[in-house]
Amino acid sequence: MEFFRSQTPFADNEALMNNPVLRYLAYAIAALLLSVATVVLIPFIAIDGIVPDVMLIWAIWVALNEGQMIGMVAGFGSGLLFDIVSADVIGSNALAKVVAVFIAGYFYLETREREMTGSLRFPLIIAFCATVHNIIYYFFYLRPTEIDFVQFFIRYGLLTALYTTILSLIPMLITSRQKD
Amino acid sequence: MIRIIELLVRFKEYVVLCLLVAMSFLLMTFGNAAKLRGFRIILISGVGLLQESLAWLPNPLTILSDNAALREENYRLSREVAQTRRAIAENDRFHALLQFRDSADFAVLPARIVGRIMDKSRYYLTMNAGVLDSVFTGMPILNEKGLVGFVFSSARHHSIIQTILDKDTRIAAKIERNGVNGIVAWEGGTALYLTNIAKNEDVKEGDMVVTSDYSSRYPANIVIGRIVEKKDEATTLFWKLRVEPVVHFSSLEYVFVGLQAPNEEQQIVEELLEKRLKKGDMNRETSTRAREAIRDANRLNREATREAAKEAERQAVRDSIKNARERQNAPKDSSDEN
Numbered sequence: 142m143e144f145f146r147s148q149t150p151f152a153d154n155e156a157l158m159n160n161p162v163l164r165y166l167a168y169a170i171a172a173l174l175l176s177v178a179t180v181v182l183i184p185f186i187a188i189d190g191i192v193p194d195v196m197l198i199w200a201i202w203v204a205l206n207e208g209q210m211i212g213m214v215a216g217f218g219s220g221l222l223f224d225i226v227s228a229d230v231i232g233s234n235a236l237a238k239v240v241a242v243f244i245a246g247y248f249y250l251e252t253r254e255r256e257m258t259g260s261l262r263f264p265l266i267i268a269f270c271a272t273v274h275n276i277i278y279y280f281f282y283l284r285p286t287e288i289d290f291v292q293f294f295i296r297y298g299l300l301t302a303l304y305t306t307i308l309s310l311i312p313m314l315i316t317s318r319q320k321d
Numbered sequence: 322m323i324r325i326i327e328l329l330v331r332f333k334e335y336v337v338l339c340l341l342v343a344m345s346f347l348l349m350t351f352g353n354a355a356k357l358r359g360f361r362i363i364l365i366s367g368v369g370l371l372q373e374s375l376a377w378l379p380n381p382l383t384i385l386s387d388n389a390a391l392r393e394e395n396y397r398l399s400r401e402v403a404q405t406r407r408a409i410a411e412n413d414r415f416h417a418l419l420q421f422r423d424s425a426d427f428a429v430l431p432a433r434i435v436g437r438i439m440d441k442s443r444y445y446l447t448m449n450a451g452v453l454d455s456v457f458t459g460m461p462i463l464n465e466k467g468l469v470g471f472v473f474s475s476a477r478h479h480s481i482i483q484t485i486l487d488k489d490t491r492i493a494a495k496i497e498r499n500g501v502n503g504i505v506a507w508e509g510g511t512a513l514y515l516t517n518i519a520k521n522e523d524v525k526e527g528d529m530v531v532t533s534d535y536s537s538r539y540p541a542n543i544v545i546g547r548i549v550e551k552k553d554e555a556t557t558l559f560w561k562l563r564v565e566p567v568v569h570f571s572s573l574e575y576v577f578v579g580l581q582a583p584n585e586e587q588q589i590v591e592e593l594l595e596k597r598l599k600k601g602d603m604n605r606e607t608s609t610r611a612r613e614a615i616r617d618a619n620r621l622n623r624e625a626t627r628e629a630a631k632e633a634e635r636q637a638v639r640d641s642i643k644n645a646r647e648r649q650n651a652p653k654d655s656s657d658e659n
Contacts, residue, residue, distance in 0.1 A: 177368065177371065180368050180371075180372070181368065181371045181372050181375055182375070185378060189386075209334045210333065210334055210337055213334070213337055213338060213341055214337070214341075217341045217344070217345070220345075221348070224348075225360070225364055226364055226368055230349055231348045231349065232344075232345040232346065232347070232348030232349035232350075233345075233349060235341070235344075235345045235348065236341075236342060236345035236346070236349070239338065239341045239342060239345060240338075240342070243334070243338050246334070281349070
């Protein structure tokens with residue numbers, strides 16, 4: 142567990158936390174790894190085609206730690222990266238994530254970041270933002286088709302949001318332990 | 322200007338949001354530019370390689386449903402394969418039947434086997450053709466491979482076939498290769514024996530045995546089976562030849578009825594002779610019965626001929642009366658016309 146803690150972006154590393162360049166670089170590397178993991182590894186934990194949005198968890202986590210502005214840039218970047226890697230329509234994930242992270246940014250508390258990411262408020266924020274994210278994403282995703290948006294959103298959008306929320310408990314628990 | 326900058330700084334989050342949203346829309350509209358596509362192809366290739374290298378990892382959450390789906394698919398495909406095999410086999414069988422029907426030297430009627438009756442010493446089959454299909458007792462039954470038996474009894478729509486696997490089977494047969502004549506008999510199981518072939522005759526394992534021209538019940542040259550064993554018994558002057566029937570009786574589905582009546586007179590004589598041979602002496606009673614039987618058969622023939630002659634005579638009388646009437650009516654009609 143100690144090893145895991147030391148390897149994650151939640152690591153309690155003073156040098157990393159104090160140096161913004163290193164911190165943003167760590168975020169970028171984490172985003173890159175997560176986007177690849179999303180495409181390569183996440184299908185292994187898919188339940189009936191439903192997969193969690195790890196990139197969204199990461200972007201919201203950044204927004205709650207760094208503020209709305211950095212969060213939006215992280216959301217846009219991660220969304221764009223995911224669009225490129227997943228062969229999706231470029232810009233669709235970026236747009237949805239920017240809006241979702243913008244909403245999440247309102248919950249940012251300066252100097253009390255870990256109160257948000259280390260408590261049950263984090264999965265609640267994730268649940269709300271993931272729902273908004275999926276509404277925007279599926280709206281643009283289904284626009285050129287004749288598929289019923291409401292039915293598709295209930296089938297995939299809400300379940301994906303639920304799965305993402307459940308997965309967000311992992312970073313919440315890790316941060317909570319570090320906080321203690 | 323300063324006020325605008327101050328406004329922008331004050332609402333920088335909204336400004337950034339608008340910029341990023343605008344950029345997203347621009348990318349969604351022009352995202353498939355050639356340069357970006359090239360970069361994307363490289364990335365996707367890399368991801369593809371990674372996915373390929375991890376393809377051996379099973380997905381624990383879907384493995385059960387995948388297994389169930391595969392089992393179902395396997396069952397469905399197995400059923401389809403079995404159906405296809407059956408259809409191919411049936412097609413081949415029908416082809417052979419059609420070829421046989423077209424090439425037979427005598428008229429044949431196809432029929433389907435609908436039942437089987439077996440006991441220790443007899444093997445009967447029921448077929449779906451009877452008297453109404455012109456199937457009568459004694460008619461030969463065969464299929465595309467060879468001899469099956471004969472019609473033992475016949476009802477309106479069904480008939481019983483006595484197969485050659487019967488204790489009473491005695492078929493005048495010959496070896497196809499050299500025409501050596503013998504008698505085919507059954508001695509149990511699915512094997513037949515060709516008897517009465519002298520040891521000085523040329524007989525080989527694998528020779529085909531067919532019905533001979535002397536057979537009163539069966540047409541000549543119908544395949545009975547193949548010699549599979551040649552026994553040289555010291556106590557007799559004849560070979561004991563085991564013949565394996567070419568017809569597989571257990572899987573018989575379709576047969577043909579040879580629409581030719583057996584020679585009854587010859588049969589009676591042969592049966593009596595056989596009985597005499599079995600007893601080992603020719604007593605007076607048997608010879609008298611044989612003579613009586615021949616006499617009866619001849620009488621029946623004569624009666625049938627007489628009956629046919631009478632019928633022809635009656636028909637001739639009917640025709641002459643009809644002609645006379647026509648002649649009588651003819652002048653009347655011509656006078657009416659005048």
